[in-house]
Amino acid sequence: xxxxxxxxxxxxxxxxxxxxxxxxxxxxxxxxxxxxxxxxxxxxxxxxxxxxxxxxxxxxxxxxxxxxxxxxxxxxxxxxxxxxxxxxxxxxxxxxx
Numbered sequence: 001x002x003x004x005x006x007x008x009x010x011x012x013x014x015x016x017x018x019x020x021x022x023x024x025x026x027x028x029x030x031x032x033x034x035x036x037x038x039x040x041x042x043x044x045x046x047x048x049x050x051x052x053x054x055x056x057x058x059x060x061x062x063x064x065x066x067x068x069x070x071x072x073x074x075x076x077x078x079x080x081x082x083x084x085x086x087x088x089x090x091x092x093x094x095x096x097x
Contacts, residue, residue, distance in 0.1 A: 032079070036079050036080075039083065040079055040082070040083060040086075043083055043086040043087065043090070044056075044059065044060075044086065046090060047059060047063065047086055047089050047090050047093065050090070050093045050094075051093065059089075060074070060082075061074065062089055063082060063085035063086045063088075063089045064077055064082060064085055065085070066084075066085040066086075066088040066089050066092070067081050067082060067084045067085030067088065068081075068084070
């Protein structure tokens with residue numbers, strides 16, 4: 001819903017009724033899917049429940065290091081890439097059990 005409202009606001013502001021130059025320059029077509037949130041939280045929950053002594057920051061940093069490529073600053077990691085790291089982290093935990 002928020003995605004649609006944001007797109008409507010941008011297209012209305014652009015004055016075209018369709019995605020105009022302003023909307024495109026602001027990334028209206030590249031807005032992130034809100035459905036990804038539940039998947040990410042489920043992955044974090046699963047990893048964290050298997051490692052309750054970790055602080056959240058430690059968990060995120062560890063997962064970020066387990067994805068490919070690893071040289072990127074954590075601030076710029078896309079959710080899909082972090083999800084891969086979380087899944088690898090989870091696989092590593094499961095193999096240790």
